[in-house]
Amino acid sequence: ASEYQYLLVSRPKPGVGLIQLNRPKALNALCTPLILELNSALRTLQADKTIGAFVLTGSDRAFAAGADIKEMKDLTFSTAYGADFIEAWSDLVTFLKKPLITAVNGYALGGGCELAMMGDIMYCSQKAVFGQPEIKLGVIPGAGGSQRLTKAIGKSRAMEVILTGDNISAKQAGEWGLVARVFETPQECLDGAIAAAEKIASFSQIAVKAAKEVVNKSQDLGIREGVEYERRVFHGLFGSKDQKIGMKAFAEKQKPEWSNE
Numbered sequence: 001a002s003e004y005q006y007l008l009v010s011r012p013k014p015g016v017g018l019i020q021l022n023r024p025k026a027l028n029a030l031c032t033p034l035i036l037e038l039n040s041a042l043r044t045l046q047a048d049k050t051i052g053a054f055v056l057t058g059s060d061r062a063f064a065a066g067a068d069i070k071e072m073k074d075l076t077f078s079t080a081y082g083a084d085f086i087e088a089w090s091d092l093v094t095f096l097k098k099p100l101i102t103a104v105n106g107y108a109l110g111g112g113c114e115l116a117m118m119g120d121i122m123y124c125s126q127k128a129v130f131g132q133p134e135i136k137l138g139v140i141p142g143a144g145g146s147q148r149l150t151k152a153i154g155k156s157r158a159m160e161v162i163l164t165g166d167n168i169s170a171k172q173a174g175e176w177g178l179v180a181r182v183f184e185t186p187q188e189c190l191d192g193a194i195a196a197a198e199k200i201a202s203f204s205q206i207a208v209k210a211a212k213e214v215v216n217k218s219q220d221l222g223i224r225e226g227v228e229y230e231r232r233v234f235h236g237l238f239g240s241k242d243q244k245i246g247m248k249a250f251a252e253k254q255k256p257e258w259s260n261e
């Protein structure tokens with residue numbers, strides 16, 4: 001039996017950790033125990049030196065239909081504020097140093113859309129439906145949606161989505177650049193995500209970590225500081241073994257054998 005109630009964890013390819021949300025009866029609604037399990041699974045894979053990248057997916061019908069509304073409906077301000085409700089969510093991305101690809105099929109609504117947007121790379125199939133419908137429930141996005149969606153698709157489009165609660169189709173998500181790629185079928189989407197993760201995991205983990213770090217900095221820094229930050233990290237990589245291995249292999253027309261040092 002799996003150690004998780006709401007997740008399936010596997011290693012479909014060398015270096016790839018696959019996590020599938022598995023709460024089908026509630027369309028993968030993100031109840032607190034599920035989020036805690038997800039945190040725990042990601043932490044375990046993060047600590048595993050044989051894993052170079054993660055894929056997070058749901059089912060064909062739903063990536064995740066949002067936070068668990070039934071769990072939230074009686075929540076009060078003092079409980080939410082006092083217990084720092086959603087804190088477990090912000091934790092999800094901040095500790096993740098290895099790349100995360102989210103493969104979205106079916107509904108990615110509310111917290112589900114926010115979780116999908118926590119991916120470093122987002123893929124989806126034609127079956128995906130994105131949205132931030134919180135406004136229809138009398139609330140607003142609470143796990144980064146207003147910030148990440150706006151960064152991803154621009155203010156006017158994000159305002160339209162968040163204020164009307166209307167869904168975004170897969171086609172629209174592709175055109176707006178919310179996702180990197182739109183696949184025809186859910187299986188192609190998952191296979192594509194696993195293939196990309198396998199490719200990422202085949203490179204030097206030091207270089208991959210640095211690349212993710214500097215791209216993420218662009219979200220917080222101005223262009224000048226960002227470019228300076230990038231240069232520092234770039235210079236730093238000349239202190240790694242893998243820089244020597246990679247460039248020597250190129251010069252000698254060999255395939256590099258990464259040391260991850």
Ligand code: CO8
Pocket residue numbers: 025026027029030065066067068069070071086089107109110111112133134137140141142143
């Ligand atoms: N929470 C709890 N249960 C859910 C949720 C949800 N978000 N979504 C679906 N379910 C349950 C349904 O209640 C139903 O259960 P039951 O069979 O016991 O009645 C089961 O899943 C199947 O759902 P439906 O029968 O509704 O399936 P349909 O195919 O008819 O509809 C929809 C699918 C359109 C996705 C519909 O289920 C729906 O609208 N769901 C809610 C979508 C939504 O509003 N999401 C936003 C939630 S709010 C949010 O995410 C705030 C995030 C804040 C940050 C995170 C805080 C933790």
